[in-house]
Amino acid sequence: DAGVIQSPRHEVTEMGQEVTLRCKPISGHNSLFWYRQTMMRGLELLIYFNNNVPIDDSGMPEDRFSAKMPNASFSTLKIQPSEPRDSAVYFCASSSRVPDTEAFFGQGTRLTVV
Amino acid sequence: AQTVTQSQPEMSVQEAETVTLSCTYDTSESDYYLFWYKQPPSRQMILVIRQEAYKQQNATENRFSVNFQKAAKSFSLKISDSQLGDAAMYFCAYRMKSSGDKLTFGTGTRLAVRP
Numbered sequence: 001d002a003g004v005i006q007s008p009r010h011e012v013t014e015m016g017q018e019v020t021l022r023c024k025p026i027s028g029h030n031s032l033f034w035y036r037q038t039m040m041r042g043l044e045l046l047i048y049f050n051n052n053v054p055i056d057d058s059g060m061p062e063d064r065f066s067a068k069m070p071n072a073s074f075s076t077l078k079i080q081p082s083e084p085r086d087s088a089v090y091f092c093a094s095s096s097r098v099p100d101t102e103a104f105f106g107q108g109t110r111l112t113v114v
Numbered sequence: 115a116q117t118v119t120q121s122q123p124e125m126s127v128q129e130a131e132t133v134t135l136s137c138t139y140d141t142s143e144s145d146y147y148l149f150w151y152k153q154p155p156s157r158q159m160i161l162v163i164r165q166e167a168y169k170q171q172n173a174t175e176n177r178f179s180v181n182f183q184k185a186a187k188s189f190s191l192k193i194s195d196s197q198l199g200d201a202a203m204y205f206c207a208y209r210m211k212s213s214g215d216k217l218t219f220g221t222g223t224r225l226a227v228r229p
Binding site: 033035041042043045048055056089091093095102103105107108 | 149151157158159161164205216217218219220221222
């Protein structure tokens with residue numbers, strides 16, 4: 001398996017624009033996580049899905065953020081409109097539901113909003 | 115809510131020496147899992163070691179071992195015979211068994227290895 005695949009690797013956009021980050025989890029994994037990493041706040045869990053259903057989105061900062069998982073092999077994180085404070089590295093991770101199984105991370109998307 | 119605290123933003127160790135990274139957590143659960151992840155400059159998150167809360171024996175993986183103190187809610191990582199390739203950010207993480215899903219991270223410790 002190629003692992004968790006995120007696209008794009010880097011994204012630079014202007015304030016106010018819509019940004020869509022994409023994630024393909026590892027085949028057979030049924031939990032998917034979106035994290036945001038910044039120097040100030042470390043790794044923050046934004047939302048996670050089980051079997052394509054959002055379970056906990058309490059980490060989503062505000063209504064400008066939304067996430068979907070239309071099927072087991074694809075998820076998106078959308079920011080609309082984007083703001084400079086959204087600049088961060090966004091990670092997608094997937095795992096099986098067995099608790100001691102680690103989460104496997106993608107390479108992350110570095111988002112810069114100017 | 116579960117929280118994970120890493121009180122050392124930065125640590126430094128001489129090559130071939132031993133270093134210990136600290137992690138404490140807060141939970142009311144009795145059964146859970148703890149992890150240490152490494153993030154090198156490549157940004158990739160790599161699992162280093164895991165510990166099951168109901169196992170009293172400390173986990174070990176080659177040069178990496180943990181000191182798990184359940185009553186104190188402490189989960190430190192010891193790196194023996196440090197190598198230049200160990201230089202990275204290290205994150206402690208907690209996962210509840212009851213929900214089986216939510217993985218909560220600490221803020222990380224940046225480890226430098228001096229040649």
